[in-house]
Amino acid sequence: MNYQLTDEQTMLLDSLRAFLDEQVYPYEAEADRAGEVPEELGNQIKAKAIEMGFYAANLPESVGGGGLDYTTMGLVERELGKASYGLAGHIARPTELLLACEGNQINNYLTPCVTGEKHEAFALTEPGAGSDIMSMTTKAVKDGDDYIIDGYKHFISTPCLPDFAIVFAITGIDETSRGPRKRITAFLVDRGEKGFDISLGPLCVSQRAYRTYQLSFDNCRVSKDQILGEEGNGLDLANKWLSMGRVWVGAQSCGKMERLLKMATEWAATREQFGKPIGHFQGTSFKLANMATELQASDLLVMHACKKADQGSMTPDDAAMAKLFASEALGRAADDTVQIFGGMGLMEELPVERLWRDARIERIWDGTSEIQRHIIARSLLRPFET
């Protein structure tokens, strides 16, 4: 496998780094402290990202996107992962689920997400259904040509108030040989639709400026034309893209690890105690060595998954391994970086404490570490099942 960057990838990353240096990093501390991104700032980042062609770089050129392959997108996600998501989220990578849009849905949802006129939310999780998605209770009952949605979603995160949500709801029960199984369907539901309420969720200590929303549906009537994909295939649709989302979490974790390692190394080389730089003490230097090694291992797992995705051969466990290892390595790197910085590692004056908090979410969203291990273990054991 060739991990050498192409000239195009090098140029793209140079340009993206310069963009983040100018448009994003200077505002991180402020946004984190405020627990929000001022609308004007968000719009400014978005406008600049559109101008630079970074916006929707993940989607195919045929729908107006940047047309990057998965490998290049992995490099982009790695770079964006270094920055605070509340800000970097305004350089949108609309969910690939939207590629399932058909007919009017293309003009109403897919295209505006590519041009930056609309922002989507991906609404799967419920208070009673986190890791166990099948325990969801939000339902959509058919009524003529419409569906009536009732239920509640939480932890739905977007960089700004979403214009519409891709909402997963139960539309029936299938009797299978292994017992009853819920039919889950994805709906496109506009903000402002009667019976659909969006409210800001609680502050999260990890990625404070990247807010979550609570969506409640009370007798919310939507046309059957709002179904994304087909009735009953919502989870297949979601699963098709969920794996890639996990690889992106892995890539973002690598970016963050690189940022931490750089700070930790500089600190270890310059902070002196007992008459020498603390990096001269093995207790510190071995932490750096571990971080660097785990970063390289994580990068390889992520790149491996990306290359396979480009070849169309990535498996769910390729994605799970990349996410699991990189996010856990990031957790260790963040903790070690705080340790290397000592008391300063916990002070708001430096970005270390923020990165340490921000790192924590990566082991939880897009499937917890435990769920990733389940996915990997299941694929190992499946051949032995009768």
Place this chain on the structure above:
Amino acid sequence: MERVLVGLKRVVDYNVRVRIRSDGSGVETDGVKMSINPFDEIALEEALRMKERGEANEVVVVSIGGSECQQQLRTGLAMGADRAILVETAESVNPLTGARIFLELIKREAAELVLLGKQAIDDDNNQTGQMLAALWGRPQATFASRIELNGSTAKVTREVDVGLETIEVDLPAVITTDLRLNEPRYVKLPDIMKAKKKPLDQIPVADLAVESAASITAVTFEPPEQRQKGIIVKDVAELVAALKDKGLV
């Protein structure tokens, strides 16, 4: 004007802390981030603005060096240059040789303006533009912080020791750029894709039949001595005492 030539030199990125190779044979470039010389990037930006204002039809970027220089040329193409020329050589190129090579390209391309950085941040020679103007027998305007084209002449504001000096030169001419001339644009994603399809000619240096002016041989490289830790003195008396102590006054 039909054509502007812009020189793009590949140098160690200005953010990188430069290190000497352990054998003292030169500056470490293995695994080191390389970029377009910042002054050259400014020269290209200026040429692109001339093109956008309709003052120039074509912007051609030129680099002299190994095939790895293609990376910087591609960046130049992505910024908006129309064409690139790589003069291939494995030798290190000193200012006079560089100027001779540019002179050959000027003839081939019938260039009416050559925009170069005032110097490259690696060797800091600040000679190529001046030598080229002399060889070409055309005017030079160095350290430009403002350029205004008026048909067959260019009004150039130069950053000189005593302040700003404005001169007018007849075209064709060589202009070298200073830091404050402009702020180069960032490369946009769609332009990176377009750059792939723009022509990049590779010319072996031998084809240009220029005489190499290599007259200096670098024997060994050494890093400058590490700076000693400073001390903070309370007042002038203590400062004078400390200087006396070191035998400096």
